[in-house]
Amino acid sequence: MSQILHIDFKFKGSTGKLITADLTYSIYPESVPIAVFAHGFKGFKDWGAWPLAAEIFASKRLPFFKFNFSHNGTTPAHLQEFVDLEAFGNNNFKIEYDDLGVVLDFIEKKAETFPFVWNGELHLIGHSRGGAIALLRAAQDTRVSKCATWASVSDLERYLEMKAFEAWKNDGVHTIINGRTNQEMPIYFQFVENFAQHAEILRLGRHLENFEQPLLIIHGENDEVVPLQDAHTIYQEVPHAILVEIENADHTFNIKHPLTERKITKAFAEVLTESIEFFLL
Numbered sequence: 001m002s003q004i005l006h007i008d009f010k011f012k013g014s015t016g017k018l019i020t021a022d023l024t025y026s027i028y029p030e031s032v033p034i035a036v037f038a039h040g041f042k043g044f045k046d047w048g049a050w051p052l053a054a055e056i057f058a059s060k061r062l063p064f065f066k067f068n069f070s071h072n073g074t075t076p077a078h079l080q081e082f083v084d085l086e087a088f089g090n091n092n093f094k095i096e097y098d099d100l101g102v103v104l105d106f107i108e109k110k111a112e113t114f115p116f117v118w119n120g121e122l123h124l125i126g127h128s129r130g131g132a133i134a135l136l137r138a139a140q141d142t143r144v145s146k147c148a149t150w151a152s153v154s155d156l157e158r159y160l161e162m163k164a165f166e167a168w169k170n171d172g173v174h175t176i177i178n179g180r181t182n183q184e185m186p187i188y189f190q191f192v193e194n195f196a197q198h199a200e201i202l203r204l205g206r207h208l209e210n211f212e213q214p215l216l217i218i219h220g221e222n223d224e225v226v227p228l229q230d231a232h233t234i235y236q237e238v239p240h241a242i243l244v245e246i247e248n249a250d251h252t253f254n255i256k257h258p259l260t261e262r263k264i265t266k267a268f269a270e271v272l273t274e275s276i277e278f279f280l281l
Contacts, residue, residue: 002026004055005115011106013070014098017087020076021045021067021103024054025116028061033121033145034107035279037066038100040128040151041159042082042178042185044074048257049264053272060276062123063116067103069096073185080258082183089173089186092194093133093156093202100124100137108143121145123279128226128251132156132204135234138215139207148216148275151251153226154233155204160192168192180257208237215241216278218271220249244274 006024013019022045023034035057039045045066054064068074073088074081082088104122111118124147126134131152138144163174174187195202215238219231228245235243246253249267264272 002059004058007114009067009106009110010076011102014095014102015070017070018076019067019070019099019103020074020079021065021106022054023063023065023114024051024058025063025114026058026061028116030061031117031119032061032063033119033123033279034111035062035064035123035125036100036103036107037064038096038124038126038130038134039066039068039072040126040130042073043127043130044068044072044080046080048252048255048259049268052259052262052264053268056272057276060280062276062279063114063118065103065107067099069099071095082178082181082185085183085185089188090190091187092191093159094194094198096130096133097136097201100133101141104137104141104143124148125150125275127151129153129156129159135211135215136202136204136207138213139211140201144213146214146216146279148218148278149231149234150218150253150271150275151220151223151226152217152230152234154230156195156202160195162187165192205237208234211238211241214278214281216275217241217243218246218274219244220246220251220253220267222249223251225251242278244270246270 009021057064071087071091124134127150131149138147168174175184217231246267253268254265
C-alpha cells in the first residue's frame with residue numbers, strides 16, 4: 001500500500017460552532033475526486049472503522065474527507081466523547097444540512113492547497129441519518145457528482161416521533177439513553193419546530209423524486225436499527241440507483257466501537273469494495 005497521509009482541520013460550521021475534520025490521502029500521479037463522509041445520529045468521524053475506511057479509500061485513489069457535524073456533541077478536545085450535550089440537544093437537521101454545505105465550501109476553497117490535484121468531483125457518503133443528509137445535499141447541490149448511502153434512513157420525520165408531540169412540547173426536551181456510554185442525551189423541542197420551519201428543504205421524499213446523480217444504496221440484511229425496507233423505499237424513488245444488500249450485516253456492518261485491532265469485518269469489506277468501485281466508474 002502506498003504511503004497514507006492525513007491533514008486535520010478546524011473551521012466554523014453553519015452556526016459559527018466549530019467543525020472538526022480530517023483528510024486522508026496519498027500521493028497520486030493524476031487528478032482525483034474527493035469522497036466526503038457524513039456520520040450518523042450519535043456518531044462521529046472517528047467511530048469504529050471509519051478511520052480505516054478512510055485509509056482504504058485513500059489507497060485506491062479516493063482521498064477521504066470526514067468531519068464531525070458542529071452539534072454532534074463532541075468537541076475539538078474530545079473527538080470521541082459526547083462532552084457537549086447542550087450542543088447535541090440543540091442540533092437539528094437544518095444545521096446538519098447546512099454544515100455539509102459548509103464542508104463542501106471549505107473543500108472548494110482549500111483544494112488548491114491540498115498535496116494532490118483535485119479533479120473537481122465531490123462524492124458524498126452518509127451513514128444512517130447522515131445518509132439522509134447526504135441525499136438531501138446531493139439532491140439540492142449541483143457540486144455533488146455521486147452519492148452513496150450506508151444503512152440510510154429513507155426519511156427524517158421518524159425522528160420527530162421519538163416522543164409524543166404534546167409531551168415533548170410541554171417538557172421542552174426529550175431524553176434518550178446512549179446504549180454505548182449510558183449517557184442521558186437531550187433533544188430540545190426546537191428539533192421539531194425547526195423541521196416544520198424548513199420542511200421544504202428537509203422532506204426527503206419530494207427531493208428523491210428528482211434525484212439526478214448516480215446513487216449507490218448499501219444496506220445490511222440484518223439491520224435492526226434502520227430496516228432494510230428503507231433501502232428499498234429509496235430505491236423505488238430513485239430507480240436509476242444501484243441497490244446492494246449485505247448478507248448477515250447489522251446497522252454498522254458488524255463493526256463495533258472502539259475498534260480493538262486494525263481489521264474490518266467481511267461485511268464492511270464488501271461495503272468498501274462496492275463503494276470504491278462505484279465512485280471510480
